[in-house]
Amino acid sequence: MESTPVSKERWALDGPALDTFLTYLDADRERAGEQYEKIRQKLLTFFRCNGCWNPEDLVDDTIDRMIRRLSDVEVQNLMSFIRGIARKVAWEYHQKARQARETPLDEVGELPQSGGPDPEIEYEVNRRLRCLDSCVPLLAPDDRELIMQWYIYDKGQKIENKRRLAELRSASPGTLRVQAYRARNRLQKLVEKCLAESRTP
Amino acid sequence: MWQVAESDKQLIRYLLGDLSAEERDRFEGRYFEDDALHEQLLAMEEELVDAYVLGELSAEQRQHFEHFFLRSPERYEKVKLARALVRFGDQQAHSLAQASSGILPTVQRPKHSLRSFFDFTGFRLQLAFGGAALLAILAAFVIWQNGRQSQMARNRTEGPNLESPSSRIPAMAPPAVLPSPTPAMTPPSVRPLSAPSPLAVTPRPSEPVAAQPSYQPSKTPAAPPPQRADTAQPLAALSEAELKVAQAFLHVEIVPSEDARDIAIRRIGGAPAASGFVQIDGPQAQTPVLMNGTALARQVPARVPLPVGKYEIRIVDGDKILSRGTVEVTAASVSMMTIRSQQ
Numbered sequence: 001m002e003s004t005p006v007s008k009e010r011w012a013l014d015g016p017a018l019d020t021f022l023t024y025l026d027a028d029r030e031r032a033g034e035q036y037e038k039i040r041q042k043l044l045t046f047f048r049c050n051g052c053w054n055p056e057d058l059v060d061d062t063i064d065r066m067i068r069r070l071s072d073v074e075v076q077n078l079m080s081f082i083r084g085i086a087r088k089v090a091w092e093y094h095q096k097a098r099q100a101r102e103t104p105l106d107e108v109g110e111l112p113q114s115g116g117p118d119p120e121i122e123y124e125v126n127r128r129l130r131c132l133d134s135c136v137p138l139l140a141p142d143d144r145e146l147i148m149q150w151y152i153y154d155k156g157q158k159i160e161n162k163r164r165l166a167e168l169r170s171a172s173p174g175t176l177r178v179q180a181y182r183a184r185n186r187l188q189k190l191v192e193k194c195l196a197e198s199r200t201p
Numbered sequence: 202m203w204q205v206a207e208s209d210k211q212l213i214r215y216l217l218g219d220l221s222a223e224e225r226d227r228f229e230g231r232y233f234e235d236d237a238l239h240e241q242l243l244a245m246e247e248e249l250v251d252a253y254v255l256g257e258l259s260a261e262q263r264q265h266f267e268h269f270f271l272r273s274p275e276r277y278e279k280v281k282l283a284r285a286l287v288r289f290g291d292q293q294a295h296s297l298a299q300a301s302s303g304i305l306p307t308v309q310r311p312k313h314s315l316r317s318f319f320d321f322t323g324f325r326l327q328l329a330f331g332g333a334a335l336l337a338i339l340a341a342f343v344i345w346q347n348g349r350q351s352q353m354a355r356n357r358t359e360g361p362n363l364e365s366p367s368s369r370i371p372a373m374a375p376p377a378v379l380p381s382p383t384p385a386m387t388p389p390s391v392r393p394l395s396a397p398s399p400l401a402v403t404p405r406p407s408e409p410v411a412a413q414p415s416y417q418p419s420k421t422p423a424a425p426p427p428q429r430a431d432t433a434q435p436l437a438a439l440s441e442a443e444l445k446v447a448q449a450f451l452h453v454e455i456v457p458s459e460d461a462r463d464i465a466i467r468r469i470g471g472a473p474a475a476s477g478f479v480q481i482d483g484p485q486a487q488t489p490v491l492m493n494g495t496a497l498a499r500q501v502p503a504r505v506p507l508p509v510g511k512y513e514i515r516i517v518d519g520d521k522i523l524s525r526g527t528v529e530v531t532a533a534s535v536s537m538m539t540i541r542s543q544q
Contacts, residue, residue: 041243152297174208174241
């Protein structure tokens with residue numbers, strides 16, 4: 001169930017093709033939308049975890065190819081089919097990466113940073129800290145409480161804190177982690193909005 | 202050290218790119234079919250980022266994290282948010298401890314810990330504590346919020362535009378120093394381009410690479426950012442002729458050691474690799490810093506960006522290596538080497 005070689009001219013995903021695909025996912029449009037979003041998220045995870053820098057573009061490429069192929073072949077297992085295409089897209093990405101020219105060090109300039117004492121990073125972290133001040137109170141009470149409980153603990157007591165938190169919420173550690181992830185995800189969206197607003201003059 | 206359940210180890214190994222091709226393929230097949238497993242994976246991704254920010258990863262995990270995990274811009278963003286959240290938690294804990302000590306004078310409250318709230322088993326005591334703690338949180342939040350607002354107002358009236366990075370950056374802590382195991386070396390007499398004193402490389406004592414969160418009051422005074430030592434001298438500012446002269450005389454050379462990757466950085470579709478900095482300190486002198494025949498700085502002191510990896514820093518005079526030291530560059534860190542005048 002391999003997809004055809006990529007044509008030079010990129011096939012464009014148009015409205016009818018997307019409609020056909022959504023119908024394929026589920027007759028109910030709302031449920032089809034949810035399914036579509038889940039597929040996108042899994043593909044994003046897939047490309048991130050396969051060392052691809054621009055997962056969004058690769059997800060779009062994968063979905064384009066998948067929809068294109070769906071009209072030609074009968075698919076027994078959609079997720080397996082999608083994963084097959086994604087693997088091919090990732091393989092092509094890494095092939096191109098190997099052929100890419102090397103960039104001299106002096107052309108690299110400032111790179112995104114992850115943390116540490118660098119002043120630019122401190123500035124970025126402090127911007128987020130200021131946004132947290134305003135965004136945490138905007139969370140739903142349960143999310144807010146969980147975020148506070150998740151991040152407030154004595155030094156060296158992180159494990160014990162989570163154990164107690166799981167007990168308090170009658171949740172397994174895995175469930176608690178997922179709850180915290182969801183709350184943090186909602187918080188992240190608020191922070192992103194706050195950061196975008198703080199950039200506008 | 203970060204402790205994870207046995208059942209979670211596969212998730213972590215997958216996230217760190219540490220599974221074999223066969224294991225990875227099997228695992229991907231599972232989460233493509235299983236929404237719950239996919240969500241667990243995403244949740245573990247967040248926890249992994251927290252562990253990195255808190256400095257809890259093993260050396261090997263950290264290496265995988267920086268070389269593999271951080272290849273995506275979304276993940277850089279997660280690291281920044283995690284750092285902010287950890288500080289946020291520290292500040293809240295601090296405010297909470299201060300506020301609750303005033304609000305709950307008659308209740309025996311063990312130390313200043315929020316977790317101790319969960320130690321009590323009596324329901325009524327929990328209820329009473331819950332109410333009091335809620336009050337404390339609210340009070341702390343109001344105090345803290347007011348403090349921040351007044352600080353912002355002060356900054357608006359006293360300082361330059363808050364949006365300007367230079368005014369928003371708090372005073373920088375001393376940069377982290379990465380392991381630089383070679384002892385100080387004393388070169389024989391040397392011939393500097395303009396500074397007359399001979400030089401010796403003296404690696405500074407090691408410190409861990411930062412990531413430990415520390416309480417930082419939210420009211421950090423606005424301070425200008427520290428001047429980059431090499432800001433006046435842009436990278437590769439030497440002409441070819443100057444470069445030849447520099448190579449013939451005293452200069453600092455950065456040479457990737459075996460573990461260093463991507464020295465000529467391979468950038469794909471605008472994708473930058475993880476990088477850090479090496480700060481080369483010492484008496485100001487026209488001693489250029491070169492790497493692979495390219496000038497990274499015209500003089501020392503200088504701060505040069507480098508891809509993550511291990512490097513050897515050499516003081517070279519013509520074709521003679523006077524001294525050498527090694528340094529490891531990790532993502533977003535500043536590794537320091539000090540060049541001292543020899544008396």
